[in-house]
Amino acid sequence: MTFQFNFTIEDHLESKLAPLGDGALTLDSSKELSVLESQKREHRDRKCSIEQLDSPRDHLWENKSVENAAPSQDTDSPLTAASDSDNLEPHKKQPCLRAAKEHVMPKDLKKVLENKVIETLPGLQHANLSVVKTVLLKDSFPGENIVSKSFSSHTDLITGVYEGGLKIWECTFDLLAYFIKAKVKFAGKKVLDLGCGSGLLGITAFKGGAKEIHFQDYNSMVIDEVTLPNVIANSNLEDEENDVNKPDVKRCRKSDVVQEPYKCQFYSGEWSEFCKLVLSREKLFVKYDLILTSETIYNPDYYGTLHQTFLRLLGKNGQVLLASKAHYFGVGGGVHLFQKFVEERGVFETRTLEIIDEGLKRFIIELTFKCPS
Ligand SMILES: C[S@@+](CC[C@H](N)C(=O)[O-])C[C@H]1O[C@@H](n2cnc3c(N)ncnc32)[C@H](O)[C@@H]1O
Numbered sequence: 001m002t003f004q005f006n007f008t009i010e011d012h013l014e015s016k017l018a019p020l021g022d023g024a025l026t027l028d029s030s031k032e033l034s035v036l037e038s039q040k041r042e043h044r045d046r047k048c049s050i051e052q053l054d055s056p057r058d059h060l061w062e063n064k065s066v067e068n069a070a071p072s073q074d075t076d077s078p079l080t081a082a083s084d085s086d087n088l089e090p091h092k093k094q095p096c097l098r099a100a101k102e103h104v105m106p107k108d109l110k111k112v113l114e115n116k117v118i119e120t121l122p123g124l125q126h127a128n129l130s131v132v133k134t135v136l137l138k139d140s141f142p143g144e145n146i147v148s149k150s151f152s153s154h155t156d157l158i159t160g161v162y163e164g165g166l167k168i169w170e171c172t173f174d175l176l177a178y179f180i181k182a183k184v185k186f187a188g189k190k191v192l193d194l195g196c197g198s199g200l201l202g203i204t205a206f207k208g209g210a211k212e213i214h215f216q217d218y219n220s221m222v223i224d225e226v227t228l229p230n231v232i233a234n235s236n237l238e239d240e241e242n243d244v245n246k247p248d249v250k251r252c253r254k255s256d257v258v259q260e261p262y263k264c265q266f267y268s269g270e271w272s273e274f275c276k277l278v279l280s281r282e283k284l285f286v287k288y289d290l291i292l293t294s295e296t297i298y299n300p301d302y303y304g305t306l307h308q309t310f311l312r313l314l315g316k317n318g319q320v321l322l323a324s325k326a327h328y329f330g331v332g333g334g335v336h337l338f339q340k341f342v343e344e345r346g347v348f349e350t351r352t353l354e355i356i357d358e359g360l361k362r363f364i365i366e367l368t369f370k371c372p373s
Pocket of ligand 1: 163164165166167168169170171172194195196197198216217218219269270271272293294295296302305
């Protein structure tokens with residue numbers, strides 16, 4: 001693979017994830033699980049000094065970051081909260097509703113990987129985020145550049161502007177490890193990776209045979225620069241096309257492989273807007289069998305919309321697998337608060353599937369409808 005970039009990677013942006021060697025994804029491999037866990041530990045240890053940055057800070061609650069936001073690119077514009085009349089929950093302090101849009105899979109899939117450096121996790125490829133950020137910092141965008149905003153405000157989250165999708169958060173690794181341990185089945189399922197960022201959860205479902213996978217992130221730039229490239233990087237297009245040693249019959253299957261990423265759909269925008277968009281696109285919207293979501297419950301002001309999203313989009317017998325830190329310091333969100341919120345509404349049953357009690361305490365929980373039928 002040739003990389004086309006003519007800049008230096010600044011030290012402070014150097015990768016925090018070391019490549020680990022390639023390998024096909026097998027969900028029951030204990031070797032992969034232990035590699036994944038050590039990767040996770042390494043990742044956490046290296047960033048423990050900046051762990052507080054993981055947690056949204058007090059100042060994120062100030063609406064000033066939103067008020068100061070530059071006009072967004074094309075359809076990336078925030079709408080007023082009042083425009084969402086469908087939500088049952090009040091939008092206390094929720095400053096804006098970013099319009100949702102679908103990101104169409106580009107025709108030239110390889111072009112999406114230009115300027116990207118691809119790294120490897122067990123069974124997964126992903127674009128090096130430091131390189132992505134460096135390119136985005138160097139390029140001048142007509143609209144809002146969430147990377148420069150995030151750098152200038154020294155934070156990974158700016159409420160209503162940038163919600164953190166340009167990094168792989170720790171609980172994603174927890175959920176990936178859980179998939180292997182619990183032998184989670186994806187085959188034939190319609191899956192949503194909600195608040196996807198890098199999209200590694202949805203990509204794992206994609207590789208595990210899910211029939212349709214939707215990716216949603218708040219920020220359009222995250223989808224274009226990270227999620228979409230990651231899905232394409234995991235589609236093995238290059239290997240199939242370049243392997244001239246493969247018999248013709250095998251190479252003819254190239255078109256099948258090229259079709260594969262088209263099982264995936266990509267959306268950006270705020271959750272209630274995303275709901276409206278997907279529900280309006282298809283007359284008979286088929287709800288998701290499985291919703292995967294990691295580190296999306298840090299902001300209690302979003303709980304109403306998140307709960308509503310599960311309510312509207314999850315199939316009656318569907319399952320939400322949610323990974324989260326126990327508590328997000330400085331903001332007040334966390335697992336217990338969210339479980340309490342969900343239980344008070346009486347629609348979903350919550351069940352703790354796993355507690356990860358190393359470093360910052362983390363949880364994997366499941367939500368299912370109390371009365372499926
Ligand atoms: C902290 S990041 C986690 C990213 C990724 N799931 C991970 O674990 O690496 C939170 C994600 O939730 C999404 N998100 C948070 N609040 C949102 C909201 N109100 N509407 C839409 N998306 C939201 C953002 O797009 C962001 O990618």
